[in-house]
Amino acid sequence: MKISELFYSIQGEGKRAGMPSFFIRTNYCNLRCMFKSGNLCDTSYTSWHPDDDKNLGETSIESISDKYREFLCKDIVITGGEPTMYADELLLLCKKLKKVNKDSFITIETNGTFIGEFINYTDLISLSPKLKSSVPFDTPQKKMHDKSRINLKVLRKYNSLYKAGKLNIQWKFVFTSGEDIKEIKSLQSEIRFKNENVFLMPEGVSEKDLKKTRPETVKACLENNYNYTDRLHILIWGNKRGV
Template sequence: MSAGLKISEMFLSIQGEGKRAGSLSFFIRTNHCNLRCKFSSGNLCDTPYTSWFPDNKDNLGIIPISEIVKAYSVNPPPNVVITGGEPGMYGEKLIDLCNELRKVNPGIHITLETNGTYPGKYLESFDLISISPKLASSVPIDTSHRESHERQRINPDALKQINSLHRLGLVDVQWKFVYTGVSDVGEIKQIQILSGFRNSDVYLMPEGITGNELELKRMETAETAIRHGWNYTDRLHIMIWGNKRGV
């Protein structure tokens, strides 16, 4: 079994987004991300301690896979969500992690939350790939990370692989896009042409890291989703607990 992963936090909560919203889940949040999202609102991503500030003192550090599985085993729910940061950075190690988790609970449902920039065999280890390609609205235009973010945010090979795995029936998918305004629609459709996913697999989610911010964008986001034949998703964990760690 491979060595450990850099982990930010692990916790039990409900899934707040997408088609499995509300489901009791054990979250494994990896540390570090290849992207640095910053939206026109001024908001960074909702977990900046895994991307902008990965050296945050509250991050757990390198945790052996055996210890991650042990933490899950204490009170194992039927769902695990491997999120980040960007878990895809850990590639083959995720295969080992999923295999060990399934030894504890063979019926477990494992979701990968990813920005879709890392192709690889590891993608076949999951039941659901929740892919959130980062649109132009996420580019940190006033920072030193702008060029790197822009260069990496769309990986056609990874996007096509994920769609192919879905078409073959090997994984379930949801394409989850952070909506900031009408200018996002054209780019979402361009990514759809590139990748080949269906309208029924798209979830539009309002950009915001507070309840008030989500409230301001909720209606426009929902109406845009309806207009284009997409699904809408909210962010239940923020609505319930606010934007904090461990939820």
């Protein structure tokens, strides 16, 4: 698999926030997020500017599982980039990690544009569909990103599996303004996912950014009966790699 980094830290977002976790960050993404603040996504080194000199590159599943054995914490987070771009390898990786630790809790963080058999070896799918506020402005990637950012067919499949009791999911959205709420509500009417599984997260790649966007995010959660999640890793370490 094409890997950016492997590290041990705490989960900073969502319903597993605070849990000691082994992170597997894949390299490359099919989208190019940019927000009105001018911030790129907080892992632009896997998308906008792949840092191949620092990224691990092609890494065997055996090497990844060996690294996990150093920690053997319960939680494993497979993130990116966009890990589901590598659906076949992701399936093999999840199978291997479950063999190493049958009690492991595997979370896959995804933008929800791909799905695969890896879901059968996953304990939580963390869906983060990209809203209109993520569309880059005045860049060649604008049209590509806007066309690809929402895959209703795939999102409906994830939600139908959740409704059938076959999958645990959370919906995690980056919040920038009230316009985001309108789009989230529109998605809810199309897909029928529950408020109890929705998390709003303030946009920002620094503590200063989060301080600015946090109050409106909390307000939106209270007004719409959504969950709030902060970004603990940024509050503790800033926008650094390997944490």
